[in-house]
Amino acid sequence: MSGKEQKYIQEAFDTNWVVPLGPNVNAFEEDLQGFMGGGSNVLALSAGTAALHLALVLLGIGKGDEVICQSFTFAASANPVVYQGATPVFVDSEDETWNMSPTLLRKAIEDRIAKTGRKPKAIVVVELYGMPCHMDEILAVAREYGIPVVEDAAEALGSVYKNRRCGTWGDLGALSFNGNKMITTSGGGALVCHTAEEKQRGMYFATQARQPAPYYQHTEIGFNYRMSNICAGIGRGQMTVLDEHIQHHQWVHDEYVKAFEGSDRITVHSLPATMAAEGTASNYWLSTVILADDIDPLALMKHLDAAGIESRPLWKPMHLQPVHAACPSYTDGTSERLFAHGLCLPSGPYVREAELKHIIDTINSFLS
Numbered sequence: 001m002s003g004k005e006q007k008y009i010q011e012a013f014d015t016n017w018v019v020p021l022g023p024n025v026n027a028f029e030e031d032l033q034g035f036m037g038g039g040s041n042v043l044a045l046s047a048g049t050a051a052l053h054l055a056l057v058l059l060g061i062g063k064g065d066e067v068i069c070q071s072f073t074f075a076a077s078a079n080p081v082v083y084q085g086a087t088p089v090f091v092d093s094e095d096e097t098w099n100m101s102p103t104l105l106r107k108a109i110e111d112r113i114a115k116t117g118r119k120p121k122a123i124v125v126v127e128l129y130g131m132p133c134h135m136d137e138i139l140a141v142a143r144e145y146g147i148p149v150v151e152d153a154a155e156a157l158g159s160v161y162k163n164r165r166c167g168t169w170g171d172l173g174a175l176s177f178n179g180n181k182m183i184t185t186s187g188g189g190a191l192v193c194h195t196a197e198e199k200q201r202g203m204y205f206a207t208q209a210r211q212p213a214p215y216y217q218h219t220e221i222g223f224n225y226r227m228s229n230i231c232a233g234i235g236r237g238q239m240t241v242l243d244e245h246i247q248h249h250q251w252v253h254d255e256y257v258k259a260f261e262g263s264d265r266i267t268v269h270s271l272p273a274t275m276a277a278e279g280t281a282s283n284y285w286l287s288t289v290i291l292a293d294d295i296d297p298l299a300l301m302k303h304l305d306a307a308g309i310e311s312r313p314l315w316k317p318m319h320l321q322p323v324h325a326a327c328p329s330y331t332d333g334t335s336e337r338l339f340a341h342g343l344c345l346p347s348g349p350y351v352r353e354a355e356l357k358h359i360i361d362t363i364n365s366f367l368s
C-alpha cells in the first residue's frame, strides 16, 4: 500500500459514494488511461475475469463458436470462453516468451477451418508472468484471417511491447487488480478499449444491459461487473506506487539473473535481447526459473518451504486440465516441458536484499 488508499476510501464514505460507480471509479479510470496511453479507453470492473468475459461478449462470442486460447496460462483466460457456451481451442507456447506460438496459431486456425468449415471467432493471447508475447507475429496471423484478438494482460500491467503498453495491442485488453497482481484494488480488473463507443458498450453490459427507458427495460442479458467506488479508491492510491512496484519486480528479476548467471542447473526466464532492443520490456510480475532435467521442481519447492520460503509451480497448461479434456488443442510439448521443469520464485514488494540473499542461498544449498 502507498498510504494514500484510505484517504480515497474515506472520501467515498464522507460523500456517501458507497456504490459501484462514483468519483473514485472515474478518477481511477483516468489514471489508468494516462498510464496505458495511446488514447486508450479504460472501463474499471469487478475482476480481470469479468474484463475477459465482457471482451468476448462485445465480440459476439456465443454458443457453438470456437475461441483460440493460449494453453499455458491461468484458468481465468479460458473460463469466460466456456461461460459464453463457446469451445476453447488451446494453442501451445513458444520457447522465447512462453506465450502463444504464432506458428501453432496459424496451424490451429487452418485446421479448425478444414475440420469445421468455420474460422475461430476470437484469439485470447496472454502475456504470462508479465512477459510480452511476439505480438506483431500474432496480430499478423489474426489480421490475415480477420479474427479479433483479446489481450489478457492481467499479469502484464507496466510491461511494454515495442514502446507501447501491453494491454493496448489487442482489439480489446484485460487487466487485473487482484490481490496478487502488480497493483491491487483488493479485487478488480479493467477492460482496455480503443474507442469511447466500445467502452460505452462495455459499460452497458457491465451494468445489466439496461435500455434507455424511464422504466427497467432489457433487450439483452447483462452482468453486474462494475467496480465499486471503494475498491477504486484503493486503486487510486495504488496508482501512485505502480512505477515503484514495476521497478521493484524488475530489480528482483535482475538480482536472480546475477545470482544464477552461468549456471547449467537453473535458468531465470528473461526477455530475449532481440526483443529488448526493440523497446520491449517485461514487468517481471513473477520471476520464474527452469531447472535442469534431473531436478524435481517440487523437491526444490519443499526445500524452500522448509526454510520459510514460498514458491509455486508454473501454471499447469489448460490442455492438461481435466475440465478441458474434450477441447481441441495444438501443442508441441513446450508448455508441458515448462510445467514439468519450472518454478515461480518470490518476487513481491516484501522481497528485499536480506530476503533475496536467504532465497538465493537456500536454492544454492539445494542445487549443491
Ligand SMILES: *Cc1c(COP(=O)(O)O)cnc(C)c1O
Residues within 6 Å of the ligand: 047, 048, 049, 050, 073, 074, 076, 077, 126, 152, 154, 155, 175, 176, 177, 178, 187, 188, 189
Ligand atoms: C489473474 C489473472 C486473470 C484474472 O484476473 P482476476 O482479477 O483474478 O479475475 C486472468 N488471466 C490471467 C493470466 C491472470 O493471471
